[in-house]
Amino acid sequence: MSTDRITNDDLYTHMLMQWGQFIDHDMDLAxxxxxxxxxxxxxxxxxxxxxxxxxxxxxxxxxxxxxxxxxxxxxxxxxxxxxxxxxxxxxxxxxxxxxxNALTAFIDASNVYGNSDRMASNLRNLASNRGLLREGPASVGNKRLLPFDDDTLEHIDCQIEPSKQHVPCFRAGDPRANEQLALTAMHTLWMRRHNHIASVLNRINPHWGGNKIYHEGRKIVGALMQHITYTHWLPKIIGPKGMAMMGAYSGYKPNVNPSVANEFAVAALRFGHTLVQPVIFRLNESFHEVEEGHLPLHQAFFSPYRLLEEGGIDPLLRGMFGRTAKKRMPGEFFNSELTEKLFKLANAIGQDLASLNIQRGRDHGIQFYNDYREHCGLSRATTFEDLSAEIQHRGTRDKLQALYGHPDNIDLFIGGLMKPLWKVPRSDQHFCALLQTLPRLRDGDRFWYEKSGVFTPEQLVSISRRHGSSVLCENSDGITRVQADVFLRVDNDSEYLDCEQIPKLDLRQWTDCCEDCRTRATLASFAARIRGRRSTEYSYPHERPVEYQTQIDEFLPSNH
Incomplete structure (x- = not known):
């Protein structure tokens, strides 16, 4: 499985991998x-x-x-x-x-907010009554990092380099947030995303209490993560045919079991490990390597001090959308940083992620690759030549035969990696496992963002126009240029857009009227005067009456 040779993807950025890990940590944890x-x-x-x-x-x-x-x-x-x-x-x-599964299977931003009342409460800033999440030390531009983990009951040791100053782990909604720095940067970004939304909601709805602001902000963040995953990320994973087979959202289905299949958690979604580059790229404002240099992956594990000492989260974020993912090629599955040096600084011997994935499948009693060929519509292989249509590389088939002896013995995780996921027929077992789980998580979610009544039509339009690029522009330390779709690579710097060109979430659609406005000078009383015209009839700015749009633009800053 291991390789020192890396082929860069010609289509997708490293953010494709990173979003996969981030969203996986929202869905399952055994x-x-x-x-x-x-x-x-x-x-x-x-x-x-x-x-x-x-x-x-x-x-x-x-x-x-x-x-x-x-x-x-x-x-x-x-x-x-x-x-x-x-x-x-x-x-x-x-x-x-x-x-x-210790998490909620739904894509509901539990990796930001926690998956229990206790975790959620520990992550909130309850003193301010403004619906905010707790923040930690200041970073670049006085933006805040995640809070430190001060709970001794759940403490994970992040002090693994004795020569460095003591910096404890950061606390986030998922305990794996400190696994590697790019993941920690994503958690930081989305903590800030909530606090940005909560601050605006508090400003435009001063009559709301802290709980209402918090839950409405959480609802918006969860919707953004659902939208980005299913509209922008997933089509690049399963392709147009896969999206067609999964079908468009047609409403909540109460009889659908919205759980994560065991095969999905321990095999199918772990295909993302083959997209991981052996380095964590860190880029400056000109998209060149920072002074401290890129990081070999094993030096990025459980190293929160680097966010404080080495430039904050922006170099890491630029490295994700400014550099390509690793391309899965025959003989190039897992980079050697994952198979030879995984968590090396914290262990006497570096771990091996490929071996851990195989062993986890055996621990969970997952059936073999041949069994899933039948389950997903393929014939059962009796010889290794029977696999030639799916595993076209002869050298790979020979290696499998030398290791396993018979097709019945091939582990599910291994068999499913032999062909790029986005180029497979419907019958491929990873493809099959993805298509069986992902629609369930959407159709069985009674709070899915597209479900009628969850958001107003105007709010849904605002959410549906958002890309991950707007989150980067608004909540990074100071990123000013990004491509429209952060999952797609660009060939030259001229293709990056100024953040002023990236549409922002229009939170004016969440302006609420105070039922008993006691002072006419409050924003709530202003909202009451214009509330009657905020209907689906005026969903788009160019269709609104000029006087109404002018009132809003004069009252609220343009960047909101």
Whole structure:
């Protein structure tokens, strides 16, 4: 799986990968077993090579060129749900082991706000009563970073470079926010996005309380993430045919089970690991490498101090939309930073993401690739030549035969990576798993942003005109140029647009009338005078009466 050779994608930016990780962390998390240690002797799973629950070590062959002094890589199993697997003994039943999703499966920005009342409360700035999220230290341009993680019960160690000053982990809605710096930058961006929206809502609706502002802001942020994912990101993943097969949104379906399939979480969506570049690009205002240089990926893991000391989030964000994703090619699946140096600074031996993905599928009891060929409409392969239509590269088929011996033994994750996802027929198993899960998350969500009544027609038009570029322009440290679609690469700097050319979210559509306006000088009383003309009849600015548009433009700053 590992490669030192990288082919750059000719169409898509590194943001395609980064959005995939960010949105995945909004949908699923299989927590590790509650006990990280074996009951017999108390050793943790990274300290033993015995296959004893909850440990499921990955054997290292004697011929391994990198690891010579260890027999295994440590691995902890995912938690089992009650009354399944070994826990079923307490209930006098025998049931297959099943795993729990610790997150809400919906795309609802839980990675920004948390997936429980406790997490959400800890992330809020409750002292101000303005509906804001907590902020941390100042960054470039006095913009704020995420708050530090001061909860000792959920503390993750980010002090892994002894020579650097002590900077704790940042706190966000998902505990994985500190995994690597580009992901941390995305979390920072969307925390600011909420606070920007909440500040404007507070200004145009001063009669709203903090709770209403918070929840309305959260509703808007969730809608923006849904829109960006399904309108701008997903078509680049499954292509026009895939979008046609998934179909347009046709309303809430209460009988749809809106959950994440196990195969989706541990195999299908992990295709994104093959798009990861071996470096975290950091670019200045001229889209050239910053003075501190690009970062080898293993130096970007759990390193929050770099946001404070090395230029904030903008160089990282520019690196995502200003540089290309890694292209998946035969023999070029996982860059060696992921297979040889994963979390190297925090472990005695660097981990191997490809091996971890395979082992996680086995931990979850995922069926084999051949089983899913049948499930998704292909014939079952009896020889490796039977795979030639889907796995066209002969060298890859030969390697699979040498490793697995028979097609029945191929792991689902491995079999599904052998052909680029956006060029596959409907029957491809990754394609099949994506198309079975993604429509469910949309159609089974009773708060989906396009559902009738969730937003007014005017609000929905405003949301539907937004790209990820507007979020970058409004909530970065100071980015001033970006392409219209941050997932598509540009060939030269002239294709970047000034942020003034990027449409911004029109929050005037959320202006609310105070029912009992006690002072005529308030903004709420102004809103009451114009409320009657804010109907679907005037959804577009050029259709509104001139006097109405003039009143709004004079009262509110143009950038809102």
């Amino acid at each position: 927590p590790q077993a509650i006990s990280y240690a074996r009951f017999s002797d108390g050793r943790r799973c990274n300290e033993t090579c015995e296959n004893t629950n909850p440990c499921f070590p990955i054997a290292v062959p004697a011929s391994d060129p990198r690891i010579q002094n260890r027999e295994c890589l440590g691995f902890t199993r995912s938690s089992a749900t009650c009354n399944t697997g070994s826990t079923s003994l307490f209930f006098n039943t025998v049931a297959p082991r099943q795993q729990v």
